[in-house]
Structure formats: C-alpha cells, structure tokens
Amino acid sequence: MAKERNHVFYRDWRKTFPIIQSGEGIYLFDTDGKKYLDGSGGPAVVNIGHGVRDVIDAMTEQARKVCFPYIEFASEAQIELAKKVIDFAPPGMSRVYFVSGGSEATEIALKLVRQYHLERGEFSRVKVISRWQSYHGATIGALSLSGHTSRRIDYLPYLLNFPHIHPPYCYRCSFGMKYPACGTYCAYDIERAIKQEGKESIAAFIAEPIIGNTVGAAVPPPEYFPIIREICDRYGILFVVDEVITGFGRTGKNFGIDHWSVIPDLIITGKGMSSGYTSLGSVIVHERVYDVFLKSKRSTFFLGYTFSGNPLSCAVGLAVLSYIEKHGLVEQAKCLGKYLFERFSRLKELPMVGDIRGKGLLLGIELVNDKEKRTPFERSRKIAESITRRAFERGLILMSGSGTADGVSGDHIVISPPFIIEEEQIEEIAGILEKVIPEIHASTIS
Numbered sequence: 095m096a097k098e099r100n101h102v103f104y105r106d107w108r109k110t111f112p113i114i115q116s117g118e119g120i121y122l123f124d125t126d127g128k129k130y131l132d133g134s135g136g137p138a139v140v141n142i143g144h145g146v147r148d149v150i151d152a153m154t155e156q157a158r159k160v161c162f163p164y165i166e167f168a169s170e171a172q173i174e175l176a177k178k179v180i181d182f183a184p185p186g187m188s189r190v191y192f193v194s195g196g197s198e199a200t201e202i203a204l205k206l207v208r209q210y211h212l213e214r215g216e217f218s219r220v221k222v223i224s225r226w227q228s229y230h231g232a233t234i235g236a237l238s239l240s241g242h243t244s245r246r247i248d249y250l251p252y253l254l255n256f257p258h259i260h261p262p263y264c265y266r267c268s269f270g271m272k273y274p275a276c277g278t279y280c281a282y283d284i285e286r287a288i289k290q291e292g293k294e295s296i297a298a299f300i301a302e303p304i305i306g307n308t309v310g311a312a313v314p315p316p317e318y319f320p321i322i323r324e325i326c327d328r329y330g331i332l333f334v335v336d337e338v339i340t341g342f343g344r345t346g347k348n349f350g351i352d353h354w355s356v357i358p359d360l361i362i363t364g365k366g367m368s369s370g371y372t373s374l375g376s377v378i379v380h381e382r383v384y385d386v387f388l389k390s391k392r393s394t395f396f397l398g399y400t401f402s403g404n405p406l407s408c409a410v411g412l413a414v415l416s417y418i419e420k421h422g423l424v425e426q427a428k429c430l431g432k433y434l435f436e437r438f439s440r441l442k443e444l445p446m447v448g449d450i451r452g453k454g455l456l457l458g459i460e461l462v463n464d465k466e467k468r469t470p471f472e473r474s475r476k477i478a479e480s481i482t483r484r485a486f487e488r489g490l491i492l493m494s495g496s497g498t499a500d501g502v503s504g505d506h507i508v509i510s511p512p513f514i515i516e517e518e519q520i521e522e523i524a525g526i527l528e529k530v531i532p533e534i535h536a537s538t539i540s
Contacts, residue, residue, distance in 0.1 A: 130490070132512065134492050138508070139366060169405040171406075175190075178419075189384045192376045193402050194375060196230075196236075196363070199363060206360060207297050210297075213386050213390045220297060222296075226258045227241050227501060228301070234254075238256050244497045257287045298359075304345060311508060334360040360377055361378040362375070446461045470505070480537070484530045485526055494507055
C-alpha cells in the first residue's frame, strides 16, 4: 500500500518531521519511542513543563462550562486571569487585553498607541521606533517593527516605514565603543531618531528587555532602560516592552523589565503566559494610558480578533500562572539560572564559542569563526543549524538562530528550558554541547 499522503503545509516543506506523541515534565516522546530533552522549551514557551495535571483539569472544567461566547459576554476566567496578570505586572499596570498570541498582541499595541495619541489630539504621532536585530512577530505590522533583516527582506513592499535604532549589543557595539567608557551611547540613539524623524511624528518606542532569538539573549547595560524611559517621557512618547519571551518568570523576575526597575506604558505578552497549553497573549496597559480612554467621549474603537479573551484560553492561562506562583517557579528560574550560567561558562573554552549571555533560564551562545576578531560565519555555512541538528540526533532540542551579527551573517544557540529543569538535566545539555560543538568545528576545518 502506498504511504498515506500528508496534507500539512509545514514551515519547511522539504523536511521530514518526527511525529510527537506525548510529553512529560521536561521530556518529549515521538511515535518511534525516542525521548527528547526539551532544552528550548518550545521555544521559550513551555515554562511549567509538559503534562501538568492542574492545567489539564482547569482546561477540562472550563470546557464543560463554556468554551466560546464571543464578545457579547464577559467571563469569570477572563476576569480572574486579568487580576492574576496584574498581580505579576509592575506597579501601575491596571488593564489587560487578551489575544491569541504574541504577534496579535503587537498589533493590538500598535492600535492602542495610535488611539492613545488620537484621544489626546496629537494626530501626527504615527511612527513607532524599534531596534535593528529585534523581533516582534510575524504579522505585517509586527514585522514592520522587527529589525531582523533576513526575516523582513521578502516582505519589504508590504512593511510600514518605521524607524529603527541600533541595539544594546555590547559584544558587537554598532558604534565601536566599549562599556562603560561608551556612556551607554546606544540608549541615546533613540533621541537622535526622534529628532531626525520629527518629534511630533513619534508615537512610541518598542523594545525587548533582553533581545531574544534574533541575537541570542543580549542583555543591555544597567543604565540603558532608565535612559530610555527618561527620553520617552521627555518627548511624550509611549514606551512599549515586548515580554513575549521574557515575561512571567523566564529571566528570574516576573518580567524582564523588572531587572531595571523601569515601568513601561504597555507590555506585550505571549508564549509562557499559557506555557503552550493553548494559544494566548495579551497587552498589559498602565493606568495612565487607560485613563486617557476613560476620559474619551467614545467607548470603543476597532481592535478586532474573534478569539480575544475566550474563556477556555483564559482558564488555561490562569491555571499556568497559578501553578508558577504556587510552586515558586520564578524564584526557581532565578536560582537554576545561576547554576546554568556557572556550568555553561566552561563552554567558553570550546572552539567557535564567542560569547555566553542572558539572564535566568534564557541563555545565548554566539558562535564565531574567529574568537579574537569575533568574525561571524557566513550564513551559507549554517553552523547553528548543524549544531542543533546534531544535538537533536542525540535527543536534545535546542533553538538555533542566524543573522546574529548583522541580520544576515552570524549564528547563535538559545537554551530556554522549562522552569522545572534540574541541575542534572543542565549537566546533560552542557555535556552534549561539549561533544557536538567540537565535532561541528572539526567539520569546518576539514
């Protein structure tokens, strides 16, 4: 009998994917019985691990009640999840708009930013400044904000003309400076962009607290976000933080921006908010922003999205955040993050490992052709993919990234496991990489 045809349109239509059958804790199992250690967390999604009974029970209980009533109704699950999210959020955040994921949340944030300025009578404020080497989602508005060249290039005719500034990427400073002698010059690049574009045209600035899968967990200097906040305030623009990867404990604090004691105007969330048990995201709004809408003569504007705030997804999100809180997983991510970085610091001695960076359970390894000169590999070499593929063969799932150096060239790997990972499993991940990286390096010089 001929093999049954597979009708799925996969991201990589030339690749044959193993079929997943189940997950338990930090492990996944395919239909051939192979066991995988989920070192990427899905990637950076599965915070609490696979197969958690508390979440499955909450999902089942809500499904027995009602799954989807559309927007004519509120639901207890939505109200309770909003309260829990605000409990996690920085002081002053007061309202939550729920969507189905991070890209949708970015689109909602764009609309909220625009509407905020319209309500204030500042009609010319239409541009949102973002950063090169950033990523804010796959939809057209979100991709317009994103600054990863290779992801944007095919869709440039569709993208909005938003200004981009240089990122806080100390390993490859765009200005050729070194911290701290640089005076955190990269933070002041936003003021240059505001003046060049015309301050009356700028509506907001958006940034990831830690630049995630486009650069590999690059962490800004301590002064960076306080400077950004001050400049945004001075020019009357909103500060939007993209916490899709870093939110809800990934970095060892509730939100990544908490490391800098800075309070944004809007927070975009997704991924770990539901730990992958359902599609869920949100925009968290500060009370000073929401107050502008309360004072408006109107009571609504077009936001859209059929599945915004559906009770089933909200019940799942509530169960996940309650589980994180109940089991102290934010603190656990902090403690295990220290162990992760101590263990992985030994990998700096390996060939090709140029830099190791990040916070909590978000660790990036930048791979370079020349460690002294920090020369990146050409994209055609696909170094990061070769390492993650070899690790996958050994039963370890990792996330690879490209375009690290300039949006086109360069490679990195990201480790972002569930918060329930144990020291022995961190040792296992490091041990596999200590074998795989030299193997791939040997193939580059043979």
